Amino acid sequence: MNSLKQKILTEGKVLSDSVIKVDGFLNHQVDPAFMQSMGEEFSSRFRGCGITKVLTLESSGIAPAVMTGLCLGVPVIFARKRKSLTLHEQLYSAEVYSYTKQESSEISVSKDYIEANDKVLIIDDILANGQAALGMVDIVNQVGATLEGIGIVIEKGFQEGGEVLRKRGIHVETLAAIASLADGQVTFQTKEVLSQ
Ligand code: 5GP
Numbered sequence: 001m002n003s004l005k006q007k008i009l010t011e012g013k014v015l016s017d018s019v020i021k022v023d024g025f026l027n028h029q030v031d032p033a034f035m036q037s038m039g040e041e042f043s044s045r046f047r048g049c050g051i052t053k054v055l056t057l058e059s060s061g062i063a064p065a066v067m068t069g070l071c072l073g074v075p076v077i078f079a080r081k082r083k084s085l086t087l088h089e090q091l092y093s094a095e096v097y098s099y100t101k102q103e104s105s106e107i108s109v110s111k112d113y114i115e116a117n118d119k120v121l122i123i124d125d126i127l128a129n130g131q132a133a134l135g136m137v138d139i140v141n142q143v144g145a146t147l148e149g150i151g152i153v154i155e156k157g158f159q160e161g162g163e164v165l166r167k168r169g170i171h172v173e174t175l176a177a178i179a180s181l182a183d184g185q186v187t188f189q190t191k192e193v194l195s196q
Helices: 002-011 023-027 032-046 062-072 131-143 161-167
Strands: 053-057 076-079 091-098 103-110 119-127 146-156 172-180
Touching: 002 023, 002 032, 002 146, 002 172, 023 119, 032 062, 032 119, 032 146, 032 172, 053 062, 053 131, 062 076, 062 119, 062 146, 076 103, 076 131, 091 131, 103 131, 119 131, 119 161, 131 146, 131 161, 146 161, 161 172
Parallel strands: 053 076, 053 119, 119 146, 146 172
Antiparallel strands: 091 103
């Protein structure tokens, strides 16, 4: 998605050879119209899959997931990172190691909002080693629901997450795939990595 690549180039800040800061439009401030265009792109890529639910992880996945759910006309559920006092219900939970915080945490989804007959699209902001995505895949599997695919705003192609997910046969779509952040420069992948 060229508009996203432009935004990454103009507003992204390369913090190291492996980390990019995109607070200006994804992780802190949100540009709603731009977010909507990403939702439209995800929904066009997964239209026809019969998606009944979008699943994401709080907090940075929520904005792109909501826009995707709006375009697909389906509800959006976000996994909680901390058990809320109001989350008394039965939960599906999975362990996730956070790449940026370098600590493990449990993510949870109430059994009230996801069912075995759901066809689930997972949406997340950034794919690095795939831990967050795998945690959500784990929850979909516990539910017995069908995973239709994973939509990622920014994939860091030099880390293993994309390969791990595609090797499992999961349909992964990314809007911008970064090949390298070396020397403070963002280089995009020239070829789309296709799902196996
Ligand atoms: P993973 O679970 O794939 O290893 O890491 C994905 C999560 O870590 C994303 O949801 C994102 O919040 C965070 N993350 C990983 N790499 C980066 C990065 O380079 N920049 C930012 N801003 N977040 C990242």
